[in-house]
Amino acid sequence: MRIVIALGGNALLRRGEPMTAENQRENVRLAATQIAQIADGNELVIAHGNGPQVGLLALQGEAYKEVPGYPLDVLGAQTEGMIGYMIEQELGNLLPYEVPFATILTQVEVDGNDPAFQHPSKPIGPVYTKEQAEKLAAERGWSIAPDGDKFRRVVASPRPKHIFEIRPVKWLLERGTIVICAGGGGIPTLYGEGHKLAGVEAVIDKDLCSALLAQELDSDLLIIATDVNAAYVDWGKPTQKAIASAHPDELERLGFAAGSMGPKVMAAAEFARSTGRDSVIGALADIVAITQGKAGTRVSTAKPGLVFY
DSSP, X not given: OEEEEEEOGXXXXXXXXXXXXXXXXXXXXXXXXXXXXXXXXXXXXXXXXOHHHHHHHHHHHHTOTTSOXXXXXXXXXXXXXXXXXXXXXXXXXXXXXTOOEEEEOOEEEOOTTOGGGGSOOEEEEEEEOHHHHHHHHHHXXXXXXXXXXXXXXXXXXXXXXXXXXXXXXXXXXXXXXXXXXXXXXXXXXXXXXXXXXXXXXXXXXXXXHHXXXXXXXXXXXXXXEESSSSOEESTTSTTOEEEEEEOHHHHHXXXXXXXXXXXXXXXXXXXXXXXXXXXXXXXXXXXXXXXXXXXXXXXXXXXXXXXXX
């Protein structure tokens, strides 16, 4: 099978964990242990989150006052290289030497007229006091929004339209390469004046980009790996129930939260509808069972309704 695996940010840096290179590598090692078990006989493409890493680079950049901080598209490219390097190395320590790996810096086209640019909503970077945030917004043209009792910068999260490097990804897959690409939703780019491509200050949702990646690669399966073993109804309540399988229409009607499971459900539903093939939301530790149809929430157009574990 050709499988796209979208690793959640928890696979790289867990909430509350110090953002050290050692911690990140240990988490990548755990992810690689699972992925290596399904490498034989399958074509694998790995996408991943990068939110904590971009935030850390932005903070480090702020400490150097001689030049302005680097834009988000450049920071995204830096994290794609760093994370891809670690994934390649840890998988390489588990798989035969003959298995090739490649990390592709991935530009993803967005539409400059996307409504998301009029309503920035994606929080990035550190938290500030109200006074600090308002000062930075005035100096740098940022949009800001409350985050608890603090404030953060918010940027647009436009929908992905096209993955520019899709052809080399296909070429590499056809030659048996495990490909790491579209990290953090890809590097957001758009065509500007004179039809020139340029980066843009935005963040593309990683799961929606992974769904587009799986569509453009004609993948057999999309796995959205996260820190829970399935999508749930009544999450956090005594009545919570794990969903074993669902038609995309039924799953979307449940109204999952935009800040957590919502984008994953949307991405899984879009892939299932557009291809007629299955997507699965589940835990990283269950990847082998997911490929066997024994774990996770399987989103499929084959049958109506919801089935619970």
